[in-house]
Amino acid sequence: MKPLPLAVHTAAQVRALDRHAIDDLHIPSYTLMTQAGEGAVVALRSCWPSKQRIAVVCGPGNNGGDGYVLARVARSMRIDVTVISLGDPAKLQGDARRAHDDFVAAGGVVQGWSEDCLAKAEVIVDAIFGTGLSRPLEPSMIERINAINECGVPILSLDIPSGLDADTGRVWGAAIMAERTISFIGLKLGFYLGEGPNYTGIVLYDDLDLPPGATDFVPPSALRIDEHTLAQLLPRRRRTTHKGQQGSVLVIGGGIGMAGAARMAGEAALRAGAGLVTVATWRENVASITASRPELMCRGVEGAGDLSSLLERSDVIAVGPGLGQSEWARALLDVALESDKPTVIDADALNLLAQAPCSNSKWILTPHPGEAGRLLGISTADVQSDRLQAARDIAARYGGTVVLKGAGTLVVTGDSLPYICDQGNPGMASPGMGDVLTGVIAGIAAQTADLPGAARAGVLVHAMAGDMAARRGERGLLATDLFGYLPTCVNPAQRF
Template identity: 75%
Template structure:
């Protein structure tokens, strides 16, 4: 198995890679299918080495061909293989039909679906539907998929979990929930959008022996955020470095009862290396913030007018954590949003921006799906149904770079390919995580002139720290738990 590529593709782009391999490079389609079956068997034996009884579910298209190849090869390894044909294999065409015939020629036989066909299975292989599925699955098939998901056996999905839209991550009536998904030729966009992360389990990749040049024939639609970029963006510091060279972050937030949000953002900016961090908050919050984190500079402000001197001294502004939406919040947010300083906009500052839209290029907007919906005047469900489109619309309407948070956080700017983060975990769905992310992005942005790069790096660092913190368990994870791990993530050249 190969390392995951950075490139992510739509179904049309993967089909173009397949066409290029067959028509331009002269690789027979059945050779590719055989390579897919071999890779699938290698995966099965590697991750479930003790499994002897394998059930392979084969559907009506080319994905079934991969399953028949796997079944044929598994029988030569003396595995107990049961193939359940969920469509008449005689109706298969092309390479998939040949794969079935070869399976039968070597003594293989298929069974029809029955209520007990999964009994005793130690691994289930999903080769029902591939990337060509574009309509809702019929109720009878949906019931079978539900039964598969209820089985106690782990599921290996070939190329894509059946029932998952390969472009949007939408579940088309029903979808396999795999423990592992082995993708061929290209990672599918739907793995990382919508319900994709719930269905794929651990994503793996096999190139089917195609070269890097062949795999780069089709331009990707999205790029995974690479850890390699951190070393370039955050190199080892020179010994003569002082804090004045590492940027000054101004965090504006902490309305009534919400001082903790601003404090979390401020500390996060320090933990990723910002030289100075000032928290501008309501006067009654100052003592509490300073007592909890004395390294923060904290200033009490009565209105936006009090911010001007602080804004002038800052290199970047982070506005929104715990801000509220009262008159004080409107006043300070207005000053921040109309300054000429680079600005990270989060939480209630996004809600206020939705009420009084203005456009700017030197900004990073960090909405969760609900805030994104308010920015666009649509429902949260509509945002989640097409996250890429929603992020692009926010960029078009409000400018700058957009970080659309959630499972598979997206980073979208006007020019260049969108980026997606495939790290992070469900434990990070807890209060204050967004405030920490705002501080992380602002703290990294203070150390570099590239806002979009800082957004990508901040999203990745935040996710990596969350995964490190979750080693003790996802349930009960606190936003402040990330503080221990943020310095590790932003010092990649110093890790042992």
């Protein structure tokens, strides 16, 4: 299959690309449908080469038409194909009708839905609904989608899992849980937002052989964070470099009983390549942090006045891991923000900021959905229902760069295109992962003047390290398991 593009589009933008191909490039619409069906067969054979019995479930529109093309081509390859129509084929129109008729003319048989229509299938192709779905499904359709999901065989979705909103990742009552999704012409926002990551499986891509540059005709709504951009932000170091040239990070956090959070953030900053890292923490935490990671400098601070000299010597501040919300915590946060140095804000520092909102162009805010809700005064569910808008609203209200954590982490800076991280795994939903991310971002920020770039790079590096650590299994993954993989990820010049 083709490599995934960086651009991510809304459903309307993909339709505009489709119209551009038809109207301006003069590619017949049925040619595009044929390319989609043929590309889907290639994906099918590549993913499941030994499977010989497939069921293609076709809907009433062009997505169903793609399915009919796939079925016709698969039959020509002597694959046992069962085609199930979830609508009346006589009501098909345009290219979908032509695809159906070509399938029948080639000897194919279309049957209606029945309780045992999928019984013999080794793979199911979902060609029910495309990107235009924007309404709740009828109960009968929900029942059929649930039945498909319960078959226990791999599912290939054409263009998008049926039932998933292409723009928000909302599920319209039920959605196909695909093992693979092959996306045509453009990647869809809904793959990465809301519930999308739970349903798309591994995303494949086919540009339908459009001419080079054709998909640039419509500007995207977001960009994927690409590994190769790390080499630009984190070039190979000169032989004569020294630690003083790699930036100094001050981690402020670790209130009573929370030494671990600050310690993890500090080590993460070191692992990300910062030259010097100091942890300013509750006095009783100093011994344990120093003993467990002697490369960290550690200072006990009783109040804001103890931070002055530490702030002067730092290039980047990371505040929040294990900070708490006490008067001590508030005082430390206030003096950190007064320093006007690049600052990564996380955890309780975000909760304190929500209580006294202000704006700053030189910080990176890293909320999870609950913290994002508090920053905006809305519920976590409201944040998750439209993650992209929530991230934009935080950036508009608070300034700087916003990293909205979760599956499909978003990085938003002002009016610039948002970025999406499509790496990472469910095992990273464990204590301390956010503290490690804070440290990684701060460590990279110490090495570059590009704060938004550091946020994007930090998110990607963190996700890549998480995926490497999860090779042993996702369940039971610890935040500290990432430490051994971070140096590999922040040395891209040695990898590519």
